[in-house]
Amino acid sequence: MAQSKRETERKYAAPAADDIAWLPDLTGVDPVASLVDRGIEDLDAVYFDTADLRLARSSATLRRRTGGTDAGWHLKLPLEGDSREEIRVPLSEEVPDSLRDLVASRTRGAPLRPVVRLRTTRSVRDLVDTEGGTLAELSLDTVRADSLLGEDHHAVWTEMEVELGEEGDPALLDGIEKVLAKKGIDRAKSPSKLARALAETAPDQYGAPEAPPRVAPGSAGEHVCAYLREQARALVELDPAVRRGTPDAVHRMRVTCRRLRSALRSYRLVLDREATEPIRTELKWLAGELGAERDHEVLGDRLRTGLRELPGELVLGPVTARLTAWDAAQRAEARRRTLDALASPRYRELLERLHELTTRPPLRAKAARPPEKVMVKALTKEYDRLRRRMVPALELPPGSERDTAIHQARKAAKRLRYAAQAARPALGKPARRLGKRVKAVQKVSGDHHDGVVARDTLRRLAVAAHTAGESAFTWGLLHGQERASASAREEQLPVAWRRASRARPDRTYR
Template sequence: MSINKFFEVEAKFAVSADTAVPDLLRLPQVKALGEPRVHELSAIYYDTEDLRLSREKITLRRRTGGEDDGWHLKLPATGGRVELHAELGEPVDGQFAVPEELLAQVRSVVRNHPLAPVAQVDNHRTESAVTGADDLPWAQLCDDRVTAHSLLPGGTSSTWREWEFELSEQLAGEPEGARLLQAATGLFIGAGARVSSSPSKLTSALGESANDAPLPTHLRDPGIDEDSAVAGVLEALRANRDKLVAYDPRVRRDEWDSVHQMRVATRELRSHLGTFSGVLAGEHVDRVQDELKMLARILGQARDAEVVEERFVSLLEAEDSGTVDEQARRHVREDMGAEYARAHRRVVAALNSDRYLQLLDDLDLLLAEPHTVAPAPAQPAERPKKSSPERVLLEQLEQAYRKLLKRHRDAVDSRYNEKVPLPVREEKFHDVRKSAKKLRYAAEAVGAATAVKTKRLYRACKSLQSSLGDFQDAATSRDKLLELARAAHRRGEDTFGYGLLYQREREVGRAALREYAEGVEEIRAAYDRITRRTRGKK
């Protein structure tokens, strides 16, 4: 079944039954209006018993009538919503089934929970097309008179009227579109409309009955003191759990940078669990960490291939010596793209697995029922130390900082030691980068959970991590160039061009390390500042 994708940007307005539609020709640069068209639409909305989709601002419906009847899935996106359409299909045993292609897009949200009808929305729609000065469609106004029925326990029926002003694909997400929406909003409000307080027809249809639906696991109150160290760690975990779930469908659609962002969320989750082992612990935490490590590895393979492909394109664009022959150029352009495509298929297969869905369930359970570390009993001769969220988290921050310094010294000691193989020396700097990343995550969590100011340390870690990331990317690119060169040699092809590109990447890597010492000193200074300000709390 084919899936059509659209980017939807619209504004919704509540209007009374007798409010007259204003003259849309008063909008700037609007040239003409199409003849009004009337449609009778009927939609059945689907969700889980605990309204997982609705709570994530996702709507799934099967709609008949109009020019786009079929299954519609709407997902939140920056500046609007992504809308996916699939054909209605034929019923099986009298029941319509959600198309697998759409179900995959919400799998991280619904997991294995069944989807069932939660609302019926019938709509008498009058559509008016808006044409711009360039004679192209700019927008359309939908004058909707709605009758809705909540199918939830205790649900009722309701009626209302609303206007939807939706931009065309040409203007959606563009500055001209934003200006047109702003002008339309002023025009409609002047005519007696109000900006709608409801984000969707489904929300209006469900009304108060949505309040009686059970909560999904991750939204249940864990019963933790809001001022405790555990609350701060849970807040950091929840943010990345939400990011992981949100990027899942984008990875499946292979959107730009989605694999990278999902990998970051996965690594941050694992890092928080490891760094704050003095706050949360238990077999459940260990299991989640192990599964996150597996997921990060699979995402990492795709991300590495993606990064190298981008670097190869840049290398070829910058190469002006004319010494890289066409055979080498073709392999450099195409081979990593094919490797990324294979790696992306493995990622999607992992996201479709029961193992991944269980990981998401385990994460949700960890947020709802955190297993905290009990304080060690004081020795008889000792006076019990007063425990505080700051002290517990600062101890974890110190451990992360000391680990960074240890790896830094190890990397510097072997940097110019030619007795140590180059890959080993470079791997030591990669270890420093991983430690800087963990210290950055720890600083973020401490800053969120306490009054300790950690932004300077966070920024210093991020800066060092970025420069070492460039270094690592150059090293990974070199390794791939070496593989391509060896393959070309086996085919009897000229390998000089690969060597030239290899050396260029070697220089890029060296340049990335030029400010390394300064970056480490900035981290020292930022951490020392925290130590001075929190002396006595650890």
């Protein structure tokens, strides 16, 4: 069974591992009271990657390690700052399927193979407080790296790691680093042992980065391509969290799909439509598959909250039991759709296309133009599309036709918001203000749409309850509350729209 933990550490260049006379006294770093020697470990790790090192290039590592206290398979995924998530699986001969799945968005289906072997002699010391609690672990390592990529290359070096304990304060690492710096002990140049091993034993494979896209500096194309790379990277990095059911991961991946799809539509002046439309189609498919789980999550939370807030005397019949059964059945089916989508060849092909898009973007001639012209024109076009939908929607009387029109306007608001988000680094405060005000329109119309969906579900639950001989009173009451909430949102929407219209691009960027 896989185990996961957050690992926060810093690596330093060490003069030697067998003679520690150079190591400064760290007991002056509050709250370190002493260093406890834990002895020496011999570690043997084989790192796995694709032939073109796709894991290493995305700052992920997968290894099979023996020796020490944590023998097994270790997958490390990057987090912010000095932190990584380490996922451990018990030792086996082959790469565990669970870990193979978690790196699939990075490997894009390419086979995994051994790429380097690291044998480390590690001297370990615990940094403890006055009560004997472990604050951090200090390791002095002598490392030998041997390439497994067909070349008989090896490298040897020493280094020091300081890894924060589970309850340790990140400020402790800063205090330790100040003491080390005064003694001339600097951070290691490589972010990990694997990165250094590959740089020294396989410089041809690892040292040659993929050619960056040829985009004019400061141009609209540069800004659009940077945004696309950011979103494509986010999709890849969210994949493992979605597979493991991490809270909010499905929502974030779905939003990332929408951002990518919207950018490809909004900035057709920059990118060749013939090349990007197939990608937009596949992004729409993936967002739809993810949407089943995300939409149910939102709807389930909304219904449970509404029921929970009712006084007990208004809950008549087995309402909670029926809602729980409905939730379990719908949630299981939605989860299956998510996992099936991520396991499909169609998804792997999408990842390949996104990689191709971000490394060799199909730029049009206008991509070389200044963003003040190209991106403002794109924003204006998206604003006009939103206006053409929103104004008629607000003039309709309450009812299903108005509900549908508001929902369509909401989609246009999302596209404008994402276009403004992509333009923000280039256009600054006006794009940020536009995005913020359009987000308010999107939120009010989104709450309205969620209420429409909730009312439809409540009606079906009420019918099912009535058919089973149960009271439908509570379902009807919740339905009425949703209708009242929708009326309130319809009153708020014109106000939000007026504020957004005052930030319209053709006025702001004159």
